Amino acid sequence: MSIHVRSISKSFGSFQALDDVSLDVAAGTLLALLGPSGSGKTTLLRIIAGLEFPDAGSIEEDGEDITERHARQREVGFVFQHYALFRHMSVFENVAFGLRVRKVPSAEVTTRVEELLRLVRLEGLGGRKPSQLSGGQRQRVALARALAIRPKILLLDEPFGALDAKVRVELRQWLRRLHDEIGMTSVFVTHDQEEAFELADEVVVMNHGKIEQQGTPDEVFDRPSTPFVMDFLGNVNVYHGRVENGRAFWHGIPIDYPAYPHAQSREARVYLRPHELEISPPGAVANRLGTSLAASIVRVTRSGPITRVACRPHGSEQELHVDVPTETARGLQITLEPGTHVAITPRNARVFIPGPEYSI
Amino acid sequence: MVAHATPKSNESKPIAALLVAAAVAIVGILIVVPLVSVFYEAFSRGVGGWWAALADDPDTRHAIWLSLTVAPVAVAINTVFGVAAAWLVARFRFPGRSLLISLFDVPFSVSPVVAGLALVLIFGRQGLLGPTLAWLDWKVIFSWPGLVLATTFVTLPLVVRELIPVMEAIGPEEEMAAVSLGASGWQVFTRVTLPNIRWALLHGIVLANARAMGEFGAVYVVSGHIAGATDTMPLRVEKLFQEYRQPASMAVASVLAGLALVTLVAKFVIERRLEAESRDLEAARGLENTRLEATRP
Numbered sequence: 001m002s003i004h005v006r007s008i009s010k011s012f013g014s015f016q017a018l019d020d021v022s023l024d025v026a027a028g029t030l031l032a033l034l035g036p037s038g039s040g041k042t043t044l045l046r047i048i049a050g051l052e053f054p055d056a057g058s059i060e061e062d063g064e065d066i067t068e069r070h071a072r073q074r075e076v077g078f079v080f081q082h083y084a085l086f087r088h089m090s091v092f093e094n095v096a097f098g099l100r101v102r103k104v105p106s107a108e109v110t111t112r113v114e115e116l117l118r119l120v121r122l123e124g125l126g127g128r129k130p131s132q133l134s135g136g137q138r139q140r141v142a143l144a145r146a147l148a149i150r151p152k153i154l155l156l157d158e159p160f161g162a163l164d165a166k167v168r169v170e171l172r173q174w175l176r177r178l179h180d181e182i183g184m185t186s187v188f189v190t191h192d193q194e195e196a197f198e199l200a201d202e203v204v205v206m207n208h209g210k211i212e213q214q215g216t217p218d219e220v221f222d223r224p225s226t227p228f229v230m231d232f233l234g235n236v237n238v239y240h241g242r243v244e245n246g247r248a249f250w251h252g253i254p255i256d257y258p259a260y261p262h263a264q265s266r267e268a269r270v271y272l273r274p275h276e277l278e279i280s281p282p283g284a285v286a287n288r289l290g291t292s293l294a295a296s297i298v299r300v301t302r303s304g305p306i307t308r309v310a311c312r313p314h315g316s317e318q319e320l321h322v323d324v325p326t327e328t329a330r331g332l333q334i335t336l337e338p339g340t341h342v343a344i345t346p347r348n349a350r351v352f353i354p355g356p357e358y359s360i
Numbered sequence: 361m362v363a364h365a366t367p368k369s370n371e372s373k374p375i376a377a378l379l380v381a382a383a384v385a386i387v388g389i390l391i392v393v394p395l396v397s398v399f400y401e402a403f404s405r406g407v408g409g410w411w412a413a414l415a416d417d418p419d420t421r422h423a424i425w426l427s428l429t430v431a432p433v434a435v436a437i438n439t440v441f442g443v444a445a446a447w448l449v450a451r452f453r454f455p456g457r458s459l460l461i462s463l464f465d466v467p468f469s470v471s472p473v474v475a476g477l478a479l480v481l482i483f484g485r486q487g488l489l490g491p492t493l494a495w496l497d498w499k500v501i502f503s504w505p506g507l508v509l510a511t512t513f514v515t516l517p518l519v520v521r522e523l524i525p526v527m528e529a530i531g532p533e534e535e536m537a538a539v540s541l542g543a544s545g546w547q548v549f550t551r552v553t554l555p556n557i558r559w560a561l562l563h564g565i566v567l568a569n570a571r572a573m574g575e576f577g578a579v580y581v582v583s584g585h586i587a588g589a590t591d592t593m594p595l596r597v598e599k600l601f602q603e604y605r606q607p608a609s610m611a612v613a614s615v616l617a618g619l620a621l622v623t624l625v626a627k628f629v630i631e632r633r634l635e636a637e638s639r640d641l642e643a644a645r646g647l648e649n650t651r652l653e654a655t656r657p
Contacts (some may be wrong), residue, residue, distance in 0.1 A: 084533035
């Protein structure tokens with residue numbers, strides 16, 4: 001079932017949680033709402049579920065306006081951040097709840113619940129109380145409970161937030177398979193970009209109650225459309241410079257920026273991702289008109305397959321972070337250690353002119 | 361006591377012993393001895409005499425019956441009000457919320473006699489609603505509706521006070537989950553909210569009932585103490601005592617005291633269940649919190 005969110009606004013007192021947000025989710029998509037806390041992602045999810053109502057705007061499912069429809073009638077599966085399992089009920093009764101309130105015959109309930117407990121790999125634990133389960137098991141009970149009513153849409157609020165790293169990765173892959181098998185439309189909220197990128201077909205980045213960018217993980221990662229997205233998607237080197245005549249300058253190296261062809265110089269920011277910078281022996285830097293930058297290494301840290309190098313360009317106080325695949329680092333003619341002179345070559349850089357709405 | 365509990369335990373032993381002795385003496389003189397003497401007096405003519413004092417006097421029989429009807433009605437009103445008010449205060453934020461919570465406590469801080477007088481001022485013949493009630497031919501003051509009103513007033517905070525912290529601790533998530541699964545308001549209440557608050561609710565009901573049975577001051581003012589008509593058990597105890605019928609007075613008093621002992625046992629059992637539930641809740645929250653912290657960068 002497709003979801004269409006049209007110009008939704010919502011405030012809580014003086015806090016504007018959502019500001020004129022529109023979003024289309026195609027049927028069968030697994031979509032991630034990604035953003036920092038307070039960005040409005042959970043509010044948007046709750047509005048789609050019918051647990052909150054927007055101040056303005058509308059929501060459609062398959063072209064039908066459901067804005068005024070109460071959560072009870074929306075047939076949406078919702079998985080809460082802390083699972084919200086019914087503490088006094090057994091696992092079985094938790095999963096059965098949605099069927100019981102619909103007055104489904106008892107025999108049918110038993111069949112369906114057992115089928116779901118098998119699906120979430122909790123067969124045999126139906127008699128337990130939620131307090132006797134681990135975090136990962138509770139999460140799967142919450143999922144089974146939401147799926148029991150055969151929802152067309154599954155909404156998950158920080159589904160893996162409260163789990164430890166190993167369980168989180170397992171459940172993530174399992175959820176992806178489940179989504180594909182059942183073929184519903186799923187939306188989940190997360191502040192973890194790795195989770196969003198690994199799991200989702202589409203990522204929506206939110207900030208301050210607005211959507212910054214929507215696209216496939218590749219689109220969002222390779223072509224961030226705003227400085228916020230660039231920043232939020234992880235480590236990035238930010239350089240404050242100026243732009244004129246369609247070019248920005250980064251330590252004297254020109255970077256094309258055709259969007260600003262004017263001769264009048266203007267403040268701009270250059271963003272460079274650590275893995276899009278190349279390190280090479282200093283020989284290449286003899287010619288400063290080239291595209292390399294002379295620098296000396298300040299610090300080297302190795303984290304598995306990636307070697308992180310912090311260096312300081314000559315004549316600058318600002319540190320520059322470069323990520324080198326450890327294998328590449330071994331193949332270099334120089335040893336990466338503090339004090340070594342190197343040349344840095346940007347493979348890719350992005351320029352943003354700071355707008356009034358954005359500041360770091 | 362364990363000898364090595366604290367390094368100073370040897371030095372402070374005499375002081376500790378003194379404090380324990382003082383506590384035992386106070387509890388003994390103020391609680392145990394009077395309670396025992398009530399039962400001693402009540403049964404001074406044997407069980408037969410005790411039973412005769414209760415059952416043979418029609419006014420006493422009526423007083424027991426009246427107490428056994430007025431108290432449950434007042435408790436029932438307070439239960440409905442308490443659950444509704446606690447839900448409102450625990451689940452919603454609105455202007456005047458703190459003021460409302462403070463108002464719940466007024467019956468605790470106002471003398472019951474004042475409460476009774478206030479009811480007379482409103483519902484009495486010369487009162488605010490007096491003419492209307494007279495026209496309707498409804499008798500509130502000097503009649504059982506007045507007793508119910510007075511008893512309800514003095515026991516008002518007991519249920520709601522008990523429920524607010526429990527409902528706030530549980531949070532609204534389970535109720536929202538039930539709604540998202542298609543439950544109606546009533547289904548959410550009976551299947552999710554009520555089972556979660558049942559022990560706190562029972563605790564409040566037991567306390568409210570004990571207070572309702574024993575209420576004297578407010579009821580004294582509104583009842584007009586008409587024997588065989590508006591005398592409740594505590595009023596009957598006082599009247600028999602004033603009439604120098606001490607054994608009969610003590611027999612009725614022993615029923616009230618016995619009720620207090622039953623309440624005490626019930627309270628003890630319920631409080632243990634409440635503690636177990638709050639431990640469960642904390643354990644569940646604790647698990648989530650440690651996991652959350654572990655995943656934060």
